[in-house]
Every structure is written in structure tokens, then in C-alpha cells.
């Protein structure tokens with residue numbers, strides 16, 4: 109149910125922007141979602157199709173830019189790709205890292221009318 113609450117949050121945020129712009133329909137929405145958010149895409153799609161019914165987003169086309177996980181090692185400074193937060197530095201095997209990208213979850217563009 110994690111995905112459904114995320115989708116509802118996205119829909120609420122999009123509707124707020126739409127209303128602030130005096131619009132009543134959303135034609136297009138672009139999202140940026142990091143792969144470290146742990147989203148299951150099948151569940152996300154299902155939640156999206158279900159939750160947007162009877163909202164101004166019902167007919168909107170949705171584009172999702174998926175951002176790869178990247179981290180900077182806090183021990184040796186190396187930048188590396190991470191698939192899971194438990195991944196270790198390939199250089200020094202340290203667990204300590206600063207996540208640089210992959211935790212994004214935001215609306216990057218919205219087309220309203």
C-alpha cells in the first residue's frame with residue numbers, strides 16, 4: 109500500500125498546482141522517481157490507474173524519468189552506482205555513504221488547461 113499513498117500524494121500535489129493556476133484539467137504530468145525509493149513499478153502502475161479515476165488527472169499522460177541510485181563513499185570519496193541502500197563501496201567495501209541520487213520523488217512538469 110506504500111505505492112498507493114505515494115500516488116495519492118502525487119495527485120494531491122498536482123491538483124493543488126492546477127488549482128493555483130486556475131485550471132481544471134491536467135493533460136500531462138512528468139515525474140522523476142529514484143530507483144532507491146523501493147517502489148514496485150507494477151504496484152505503482154496499478155495504484156496510478158486506480159487512484160486517478162474521477163480526478164483532473166484521469167486522462168493525463170504520465171511520463172516517468174527513473175533515476176539510477178548513486179552514492180559517494182564517505183571513506184574514500186568514490187562515486188558509485190547503488191541498487192540497494194545496503195550496497196558497499198566497490199573500492200574500500202565501506203557501508204558509509206552519502207546518497208547523491210536515486211531518492212527523488214517529485215513532479216518535474218505539469219501541463220494544465
Ligand SMILES: [Zn+2]
Nearest residue numbers: 181184197200
Ligand atoms: Zn570507499
